[in-house]
Amino acid sequence: MSEAPHILVVDDDDRIRTLLKQYLTREGYRVTVAANATSARKLFATFDFDLAIFDIMMPGESGLELIESLRKQGIKSPVLMLTARGETSDRIEGLKAGADDYLAKPFEPEELALRVNAILRRTHVEPPPEEIEMSGLVFNAKRGELTEGDRRVRLTEAELQLLTALASQAGEAVSREELASHSAGSTERSIDVQVTRLRRKIEPDPKQPVHLQTVRGIGYRLMPD
Structure with a gap:
């Protein structure tokens, strides 16, 4: 049996991090959390994540700046962006930065899980058996x-x-x-x-x-x- 997909959640809101970790763990995923971009960078240096969930509005380095930087380094883990802003221009900005999907806060955990599952289906292809x-x-x-x-x-x-x-x-x-x-x-x-x-x-x-x-x-x- 293949190992469960590993997801990184990066959000400066303790409540959101805890909620997402609990919910996604119940959905069968392995979940690691980080409170800011600096911690996330250290984790990317150690793990290969199947998916990352970034909050856009974080103090210091924003989620947009983080994903742009990671893409320049060649890190291709798919990213779902979270933000309290729902304007079309912000969604386009996130997608241009290299995000795979975009979800505005507040959101239902079930919708997040559906989006996560859809991204993983598109990007996480099992190699054919030998x-x-x-x-x-x-x-x-x-x-x-x-x-x-x-x-x-x-x-x-x-x-x-x-x-x-x-x-x-x-x-x-x-x-x-x-x-x-x-x-x-x-x-x-x-x-x-x-x-x-x-x-x-x-x-x-x-x-x-x-x-x-x-x-x-x-x-x-x-x-x-």
């Missing part, structure tokens, strides 16, 4: 090998590129056009031919595929065990 199992076969994308026990199943270069592309998005529908782009000289029509050949090598019954599935009107989907 190995995929399919009815006794194991495909290792890193090594470019399809094996059944100790036996290596021979794949043509086109079949390997096709299987690798599908495995990188296992469980998701991938268009014929995208699949063709992964193999030099391939067309959408040739992808259909390669799929038929590949099914003979990976499916228990190629006429009733369970792993290399057709997604009508789109393309194909690879479903591991």
Whole structure:
């Protein structure tokens, strides 16, 4: 099981920090808090945060100045900005500085959680598994090998590129056009031919595929065990 996303909350208001830490912890996140930009910098030097929540209006260095500085340093953690100001110009200023979203105070914790979840879905992509199992076969994308026990199943270069592309998005529908782009000289029509050949090598019954599935009107989907 992957570790829960780690969120940094930076706000000079003790009450807000406590509220957000309690609420986001109950939502299943790991939460660290800081009272100002100086403390936040020290934390960024130690941890890689999956998301940061900055208050814009802080004494000393503001949240806007902090995010601009972090972006110049190459720190790319997504940021949700909090502020008591709700004018459009302030929202635009925050987004231009490099924020991913913006929420005006006062806010409902449920709305904050929804925004946090949406940002993490967009930015926190799990790497594809190194190995995929399919009815006794194991495909290792890193090594470019399809094996059944100790036996290596021979794949043509086109079949390997096709299987690798599908495995990188296992469980998701991938268009014929995208699949063709992964193999030099391939067309959408040739992808259909390669799929038929590949099914003979990976499916228990190629006429009733369970792993290399057709997604009508789109393309194909690879479903591991």
